Amino acid sequence: MDERLLTGTMKINEKNHLEVGGIDTIELVNKYGTPSYVYDIEAVKQKARAFKAVFSKRKVKAQVAYASKAFSCLAIYQLMAKEGLSLDVVSGGELYTAIKAEYPSEKIHFHGNNKSDDEMFAGLDYQVGCFVVDNFYELDRLNQFTSERKQRMKILIRVTPGVEAHTHDYISTGQNDSKFGFDLENGQAKQAAILASQMPYIDVIGLHSHIGSQIFELEGFNLAINKMLTYSKKWKEEFGFDLSVLNVGGGFGIQYTVEDEPLSIAEYIDSIITEVENVTDALGLNMPEIWIEPGRSLVGDAGMTLYETGSQKSIPDVRHYLAIDGGMSDNIRPALYHAKYTGVLANRANDQASDLYSIAGKCCESGDMLIWDLPLPKPQKKDILAVFSTGAYGYAMASNYNRIPRPPVIFVENGSDFLAIQRETYNDLMRLEHSLLSNN
Structure with a gap:
């Protein structure tokens, strides 16, 4: 990967994994799941x-x-x-x-x-x-x-x-x-x-x-x-x-x-x-x-979002699509004003890129595209994609579009992690709603 993208305490560890705040991002995924916002x-x-x-x-x-x-x-x-x-x-x-x-x-x-x-x-x-x-x-x-x-x-x-x-x-x-x-x-x-x-x-x-x-x-x-x-x-x-x-x-x-x-x-x-x-x-x-x-400028590039990769679609001579388990519900900026991001496979950070992949979100919108033409090694099942510089206007503008729960926010520092905001559940989505059936 291009080391110019490594800011703050980010580095590639001996496992070829992306690390931040002294913690392997794959360990964070194992503990908190995906998608997750992570702050350095x-x-x-x-x-x-x-x-x-x-x-x-x-x-x-x-x-x-x-x-x-x-x-x-x-x-x-x-x-x-x-x-x-x-x-x-x-x-x-x-x-x-x-x-x-x-x-x-x-x-x-x-x-x-x-x-x-x-x-x-x-x-x-x-x-x-x-x-x-x-x-x-x-x-x-x-x-x-x-x-x-x-x-x-x-x-x-x-x-x-x-x-x-x-x-x-x-x-x-x-x-x-x-x-x-x-x-x-x-x-x-x-x-x-x-x-x-x-x-x-x-x-x-x-x-x-x-x-x-x-x-x-x-x-x-x-x-x-x-x-x-x-x-x-x-x-x-x-x-x-x-x-x-x-x-x-x-x-x-x-x-x-x-x-x-x-x-x-x-x-x-x-x-x-x-x-x-x-x-x-x-x-x-x-x-x-x-x-x-x-x-x-205080929190933007101190934050990243970790996603799990899913389905792929290749259109010959056009492009390769790679879907993730998040998208415009946790990062509206690309759809709202064509903001550009980049990222890396956090579990294979220094693997050689083999092709360009366009990162598609899971929302039911053709405009739910997070990154166009990102150089990546050939994706494998359930790779972890880290998208950089999502610390500003990511969680702040997140929504429950398509009834997708908002991700958790994790603070990392000196080898320790802290759950600042827990992941929403389906029950959270229903918390303020009332059933017509209860009135019958």
Whole structure:
């Protein structure tokens, strides 16, 4: 196999098996079955520390917030809290999980473009660190609720800076025509800042932007930083706007296949710090606290999914299909926006590839194709296919389509494994249902 795909603690052991966290993946399969999500916890910790280390080295005040929509569960929240990270939540469910994890409330940033009243009440009750306000409707309601409670709340104003990252339309968020945020260029962001500054229990601490995901270049971040700081300077002169926090979001790219060439964590963060320092100095502004929101870049390539191979179909002069016991129910990204993955037979990791095989999921959809044209040795009965970089938006976007139970999530580190989320059963699928027969 191509060793460029081995990240974190992954290696090929003397049995020719893929190993991660000091554990043979075949042993994990024997214990937990397939499909299974497996997370390399040492790799997650190293990435969390790498983000923090750059700010520490540059002596810049900052918050690194885990963008937990990438992967949310009790154990991953507890891990991020131990690593000293802040937490970005986007729903009442994520906030509820954070509360159950006893996440420090002051480190929680509550996002979302359509927070319900109950979600806002939950954030206020738990006294989260800040709300990231997305629109005038939310701003008005937050003003109402904080006034009724006589409770102060810090907010960031989410803006669309008019910067389009080079990414898929579904994961681009910084352009003017977006469902997220207040537009900088048409004056909506300014209006929101003025209104918020007049609200008795609202403290505007800064601006937030998120220009997209899976970004491999620095220009987009620099343009967004320049725009937000330039407008902040104008607003300071016009109505005394004080920017103490600049949140530049996340979107830092990771490697899914060998064609992907993301920058290092240090390169992304050093560039962001330098741009903020240079622009604030040029504009005569005070250096703000910098917040970032890595999600995928913390957990994406630290995760893999293990599948058992099944049926095969060969179409002469066209392709070979190899089916697995999972698919779009545990990884919707290839069907949703043609995301590319790669993998290896975990039980025959260094065997020579004999042909190209297209990996088909088991869902009853022709679009349930996980990988096209993957070089593999000739598959044998019940081989184990490891698909790399499934740690972000795998379990988070998993479904029970075709009544398929969701896989378990296993954490591995230093030769030990921990069941973070158990496998769903058929009984779990029926747990909330009621029978018509019981009424007859």
